[in-house]
Amino acid sequence: MTRVEDGLAAARLGADAIGLVFAEKSPRRVDLAAAGEVVRALPPFVASVALFVNPEPVLVARVLAEVRPALLQFHGEEEAAFCRSFGSPYLKAVRVRPETDLLQCATDFSDAAGLLLDAYAPDAHGGTGHRFDWSLIPADLPLPVVLAGGLAPGNVAEAVRRVRPWGVDVSSGVEAAKGIKDAAKVAAFINEVANVDLQLS
Numbered sequence: 001m002t003r004v005e006d007g008l009a010a011a012r013l014g015a016d017a018i019g020l021v022f023a024e025k026s027p028r029r030v031d032l033a034a035a036g037e038v039v040r041a042l043p044p045f046v047a048s049v050a051l052f053v054n055p056e057p058v059l060v061a062r063v064l065a066e067v068r069p070a071l072l073q074f075h076g077e078e079e080a081a082f083c084r085s086f087g088s089p090y091l092k093a094v095r096v097r098p099e100t101d102l103l104q105c106a107t108d109f110s111d112a113a114g115l116l117l118d119a120y121a122p123d124a125h126g127g128t129g130h131r132f133d134w135s136l137i138p139a140d141l142p143l144p145v146v147l148a149g150g151l152a153p154g155n156v157a158e159a160v161r162r163v164r165p166w167g168v169d170v171s172s173g174v175e176a177a178k179g180i181k182d183a184a185k186v187a188a189f190i191n192e193v194a195n196v197d198l199q200l201s
């Protein structure tokens with residue numbers, strides 16, 4: 001989210017959380033002042049998540065102090081000691097390809113709030129709109145999974161049925177333009193998730 005109105009619209013439509021990108025090269029990058037406005041406008045119980053790619057510790061510290069996100073999300077090559085060094089709950093993003101050992105990732109980041117599983121792309125750390133082969137996700141991962149990567153209203157129901165993640169994360173699949181959300185697409189996405197029949201017994 002780069003705009004208060006997009007954050008509020010997502011919250012009203014039922015999003016559990018919104019993301020703020022602080023990655024240097026992202027077209028969705030938001031500055032601290034705008035991010036703070038988005039977070040302060042959110043209603044109760046809607047979480048804010050600050051995304052980073054190999055950040056300088058001072059940036060994370062400033063974001064925590066000035067924006068006060070509920071969660072940190074690391075999309076780069078950060079190690080667990082770095083992720084936990086801020087004393088805030090975090091998600092570790094893993095870009096999945098066939099050789100990725102997700103059970104080892106869960107061990108390495110055992111104190112993470114969860115693993116965010118995204119598509120691997122050689123030239124980007126996220127926000128690519130690419131999906132990955134969901135069958136690469138072991139059924140017995142000992143951490144909550146947040147599924148990301150190329151999700152959109154047209155495929156999220158299938159993703160939820162097949163992967164049964166703790167949460168789903170979408171960026172480019174619900175945009176009108178980079179950094180600008182399309183409320184109709186956000187509504188369609190959330191509606192699809194809400195209506196998945198998981199046939200729980």
Ligand SMILES: O=C(O)c1ccccc1N[C@@H]1O[C@H](COP(=O)(O)O)[C@@H](O)[C@H]1O
Binds near residue numbers: 028051150151170173
């Ligand atoms: O959105 C970005 O520009 C971005 C940049 C660097 C790291 C992560 C980024 N976005 C996150 O990537 C995943 C997947 O996005 P998409 O739905 O495939 O576009 C998601 O967590 C985004 O928030």
